[in-house]
Amino acid sequence: MKVAFGLLLLLLCLCGAQGESGGLGEVGESSKLQEEWTQQNPNATAPDIWAELKELRDMVVELKVHVKILQGDYSEVERRLSSSEWELLDTKKRIDQLENLSAANTKVAFYTALTDAGYVGPYTTDTTLKYSKVFTNIGNAYDAATGFFKAPVKGAYYFQFTVCGHHTGLMGVYVYKNNQRIMFNVEWKEAQQYKYFTNSVVLELMAGDKIHLALPATHALYDDGSNQSTFSGALLFPL
Numbered sequence: 001m002k003v004a005f006g007l008l009l010l011l012l013c014l015c016g017a018q019g020e021s022g023g024l025g026e027v028g029e030s031s032k033l034q035e036e037w038t039q040q041n042p043n044a045t046a047p048d049i050w051a052e053l054k055e056l057r058d059m060v061v062e063l064k065v066h067v068k069i070l071q072g073d074y075s076e077v078e079r080r081l082s083s084s085e086w087e088l089l090d091t092k093k094r095i096d097q098l099e100n101l102s103a104a105n106t107k108v109a110f111y112t113a114l115t116d117a118g119y120v121g122p123y124t125t126d127t128t129l130k131y132s133k134v135f136t137n138i139g140n141a142y143d144a145a146t147g148f149f150k151a152p153v154k155g156a157y158y159f160q161f162t163v164c165g166h167h168t169g170l171m172g173v174y175v176y177k178n179n180q181r182i183m184f185n186v187e188w189k190e191a192q193q194y195k196y197f198t199n200s201v202v203l204e205l206m207a208g209d210k211i212h213l214a215l216p217a218t219h220a221l222y223d224d225g226s227n228q229s230t231f232s233g234a235l236l237f238p239l
């Protein structure tokens with residue numbers, strides 16, 4: 001401690017002297033300063049400044065090495081932190097996806113019947129069938145206002161329809177996936193009598209894909225309070 005204090009004083013002297021002498025590079029110069037210092041502090045032992053400086057330099061070198069090591073450690077810590085951050089983000093995304101597959105989205109089942117009104121058609125153009133009697137609509141994927149079913153998640157879906165005809169002539173139905181017709185079923189009836197056909201499909205749908213049925217131009221269907229023309233479907237399992 002004493003030595004360090006002396007050294008500090010010496011350094012102060014050196015700095016003060018620097019202005020006049022223009023540096024402390026010369027050994028003669030600092031020996032003179034050391035002498036001065038001894039005169040001013042007769043009772044103190046003059047420190048060996050070169051030894052002290054060397055010791056200090058060694059300390060600085062050692063400190064530098066430590067700082068380098070610490071810096072290395074820090075960048076490793078930084079790297080690990082940022083990779084953990086990515087892992088967290090990735091996990092969050094997967095949780096979001098799983099949440100999307102959670103109960104609310106994967107309980108999908110509907111059952112509807114066409115109308116109580118009797119004859120539907122024939123019309124001069126293809127007409128979307130709006131099954132207006134909605135008996136089951138778990139998950140609300142079927143929209144009675146438009147007649148469209150919209151898949152809430154990617155998955156395998158099962159659809160079934162039964163078509164009833166009661167007039168003389170053509171009865172039939174188109175099945176559409178988005179704007180693409182994927183099925184056409186038809187019957188010709190010679191006389192006015194009840195006739196039915198049923199068909200089903202299993203479709204792999206993406207979230208947002210839409211399914212609807214349409215009545216072909218010149219064809220007619222029939223339904224009344226007895227629920228004779230029906231359309232139903234369900235998500236079998238998500239994919």
Ligand SMILES: *[C@@H]1O[C@H](CO)[C@@H](O)[C@H](O)[C@H]1NC(C)=O
Pocket residue numbers: 042043
């Ligand atoms: C140095 O020591 C002497 C005798 O021990 C004392 O009389 C004197 O005051 C001291 N000088 C200083 C500057 O401390």
Ligand SMILES: *[C@@H]1O[C@H](CO)[C@@H](O)[C@H](O)[C@H]1NC(C)=O
Pocket residue numbers: 093096097100152
């Ligand atoms: C979850 O579902 C919503 C709505 O269906 C959709 O907008 C979102 O992109 C989905 N998120 C993921 C991670 O799949």
Ligand SMILES: *[C@@H]1O[C@H](CO)[C@@H](O)[C@H](O)[C@H]1NC(C)=O
Pocket residue numbers: 135225226227
């Ligand atoms: C038509 O279906 C609904 C719902 O299941 C039912 O309440 C009604 O009694 C059915 N009509 C006939 C005639 O079965």
